[in-house]
């Protein structure tokens with residue numbers, strides 16, 4: 400009943416490499432394009448299957464779905480020293 404390829408991932412090093420998301424990490428360890436281009440990429444600290452280009456890395460950290468949510472501090476509203 401699945402109408403779209405949910406759970407499928409594309410290799411960031413070569414878009415012809417598609418596979419189930421669960422095998423993506425394994426793929427990155429073996430992908431020949433990954434070996435060739437790894438100096439252009441950084442691995443997301445929140446999820447090791449996120450391989451991000453250097454110039455997009457900062458942006459990714461702010462939008463990563465696996466990043467921990469940091470609660471906003473309401474400085475001033477509830478200040479015990481005030």
Ligand SMILES: [Zn+2]
Nearest residue numbers: 410413416430
């Ligand atoms: Zn690949």
Ligand SMILES: [Zn+2]
Nearest residue numbers: 443446449463
């Ligand atoms: Zn990420």
